[in-house]
Amino acid sequence: MTSFHEVQFPLRLALGTSGGPSRRTDIVSLSNGRESRNRRWKDARRHYDVGSGLRSVVDLYEVQAFFEARAGQLYGFRFTDPVDFKSCGPQQQISAADQHLGTGNGERRIFQLRKTYQDAGGATERVIAKPVAETVVMEVGDVVSGIDDFAVDPSTGLVTFSVAATPPDGAVIRAGFHFDVPVRFDIDRIEIDLNAFDAGRIPSIPLIEIMP
Known part of the structure; x- marks a missing residue:
């Protein structure tokens, strides 16, 4: 930016x-x-x-x-x-399972941090471009990632997994963070x-x- x-x-x-x-x-009011x-x-x-x-x-x-x-x-x-300012509510503790970022395909290593606001009636998604990098925790397929498995760009909100930790095909990627x-x-x-x-x-x- x-x-x-x-x-x-x-x-x-x-x-x-x-x-x-x-x-x-x-909003346009119609004749009826x-x-x-x-x-x-x-x-x-x-x-x-x-x-x-x-x-x-x-x-x-x-x-x-x-x-x-x-x-x-x-x-x-x-x-x-x-x-x-969190991936969860303000009085909750962040968890690596807070927000869904995508699904691995065995090759993709970069994921954008996002936050979804939803209820039974609908949902909207927000790009998180300014995370507090040291607070970010990740989860790949229900397994919490190690701190050496990924890097966070605090200026863009992009998370890059290491080659060795590339999410496998079908693995759901989730994250928790402050921003x-x-x-x-x-x-x-x-x-x-x-x-x-x-x-x-x-x-x-x-x-x-x-x-x-």
Whole structure:
């Protein structure tokens, strides 16, 4: 991913963040009162506002310094969604069996990390491009892989198995992991009013997901 810094927005400041996924759907009301709905975006795009996580002038300075280091909107960075940052739920422990990545054919060695959101009504799949590499655990055909059996690219989310550990034909590949969201600032200017901040008003500092 070009124009991206592999650095993380301060986790301490992310804990008070507001925001989440958004989608774009065209809805047309028909003459009979029914609706025609069309999904314009295949994947959700996440928006956040980190201004709500700021509690002090020290916090303001830290965000301002981070903003300057990214040159405003120019460079993307990693952001940990306080709600959705694991291959499982936020209060669960990750497992090598959490997410289905594909099936081996005896030759394929590279698999993309993904996360599937599903219930009885449907499912949607999300590409995970910014995993926390040291947290990734893999499973091939119900057998947990050794740490020397695969390598993870933290900048793309691609997992490459070693030649000796190439998944056999028909083996189901699963993974567990922590991950970040690739984002950028959605503004080129930060407005800071210390009097208003002390009185309870906080600046709006929006972030927007960079799609892989």
